[in-house]
Amino acid sequence: MKKIAILGSTGSIGTQTLDVVRANGDIEVLGISAGRNVKMLEEQAREFHPKLIAVWDENAAKDLAVRLQDMDVKIVSGMDGLLELARMPETDILVTAVVGMIGIRPTMEGIKAGKDIALANKETLVTAGHLIIPMAKEYGVQILPVDSEHSAIFQALHGEKREQVEKLLITASGGPFRGRKRDELKNVTLADTLKHPNWVMGQKITVDSATLVNKGLEVMEAKWLFDVDLDHIQVVVQPKSIIHSMVEFKDGAVMAQLGTPDMRLPIQYALYYPERRYLEGERLDFHKLKEITFEDPDMETFLGLPMAMDAARAGGSMPTVFNAANELAVKKFLQEKIGFLDIYEIIGQSMDRHQVIANPDLDEILAVEAETYKWIESRW
Ligand SMILES: NC(=O)C1=CN([C@@H]2O[C@H](COP(=O)(O)OP(=O)(O)OC[C@H]3O[C@@H](n4cnc5c(N)ncnc54)[C@H](OP(=O)(O)O)[C@@H]3O)[C@@H](O)[C@H]2O)C=CC1
Ligand SMILES: CC(=O)[C@@H](O)[C@H](O)COP(=O)(O)O
Numbered sequence: 001m002k003k004i005a006i007l008g009s010t011g012s013i014g015t016q017t018l019d020v021v022r023a024n025g026d027i028e029v030l031g032i033s034a035g036r037n038v039k040m041l042e043e044q045a046r047e048f049h050p051k052l053i054a055v056w057d058e059n060a061a062k063d064l065a066v067r068l069q070d071m072d073v074k075i076v077s078g079m080d081g082l083l084e085l086a087r088m089p090e091t092d093i094l095v096t097a098v099v100g101m102i103g104i105r106p107t108m109e110g111i112k113a114g115k116d117i118a119l120a121n122k123e124t125l126v127t128a129g130h131l132i133i134p135m136a137k138e139y140g141v142q143i144l145p146v147d148s149e150h151s152a153i154f155q156a157l158h159g160e161k162r163e164q165v166e167k168l169l170i171t172a173s174g175g176p177f178r179g180r181k182r183d184e185l186k187n188v189t190l191a192d193t194l195k196h197p198n199w200v201m202g203q204k205i206t207v208d209s210a211t212l213v214n215k216g217l218e219v220m221e222a223k224w225l226f227d228v229d230l231d232h233i234q235v236v237v238q239p240k241s242i243i244h245s246m247v248e249f250k251d252g253a254v255m256a257q258l259g260t261p262d263m264r265l266p267i268q269y270a271l272y273y274p275e276r277r278y279l280e281g282e283r284l285d286f287h288k289l290k291e292i293t294f295e296d297p298d299m300e301t302f303l304g305l306p307m308a309m310d311a312a313r314a315g316g317s318m319p320t321v322f323n324a325a326n327e328l329a330v331k332k333f334l335q336e337k338i339g340f341l342d343i344y345e346i347i348g349q350s351m352d353r354h355q356v357i358a359n360p361d362l363d364e365i366l367a368v369e370a371e372t373y374k375w376i377e378s379r380w
């Protein structure tokens, strides 16, 4: 019986992780957590009987304690609560399905406690990959990618020698505005932005897909996960999200992982790695599909990708600025306080003013995040 805890159990990845648990029947969920969605946490607690529930919001945690007073479960709150969940003594795997760089500290806590990490939370690697990857090596834990592209690469690399990799080809859908030019993005609405062509996901990552910030974050995530430099990572637009990513090897062979857009597959692969299990669901029908097309990403219109590449090349604390600025800009866009193109403006201006700190430690990363937020709040 595998034992897991989930950071962000009420979100898109969190609930699909529980779908995988339900379908397999041999995983015990010992810990669940959320920001403040106590209604769903209560339902999950009654179904999965975790020992610990971490709720970020203190009042929501109190509300949950009242709702679950008939159950034998410990409820904790705040960052201390998330850290307690991350290091739960009995768990084997920590699923990091929380959104944003708030995942850094719990991920590190899990690693230090010897947990394998099923990692969906890309913002953590983008901002603190230089700390997390060596830490995982030091503590002998595996980082098992959940993000579909990284899972595809991980699957394509199975049984292969890393030194024989020539390049990684990360596929992108192009988002809901693929084919539009900058002028046509001025007045796009939140509702339009949230219509991803292929995937149903949380709101933040759905906006990131539309700006191509998601692809930029994924390039940085891949760099850390697979130890490949930026010159050997290429983004290819494949609008239907059928090819989840590819690896080109030194002999010219290209290995790809294909499938219907269904996050349960990479989640299940991470939870059972290296075992591959049956998964109920739609299969690819190549007769219906007929063709798979490719395009170059439009780097002049969708600035999320080139700005991410600039941040990655600058290194040090710059990816933190890129990510923190994006997190706050997306929050404001979701609140309809700013327009779509303002997201690029906020990220660009935040990066322009930043003096890079080389090799920042955790305190410096969190200080850069706070300072970036403060500066943005004073202007937008
Ligand atoms: N969705 C997808 O298909 C994919 C997602 N990812 C990545 O996975 C991560 C999660 O994405 P997704 O599932 O879409 O996001 P969602 O917004 O759907 O879910 C986020 C989860 O994090 C919780 N949460 C938010 N803030 C806090 C906090 N301060 N403390 C504790 N928990 C918190 C939410 O709780 P509450 O419900 O209370 O708000 C919720 O459970 C992101 O990093 C994303 O980039 C990667 C690939 C695909
Ligand atoms: C499902 C998943 O992994 C998302 O990150 C997805 O890749 C978003 O799609 P695009 O960013 O390619 O539009």
Ligand SMILES: [Mn+2]
Binding pocket: 147, 148, 149, 218
């Ligand atoms: Mn992805």
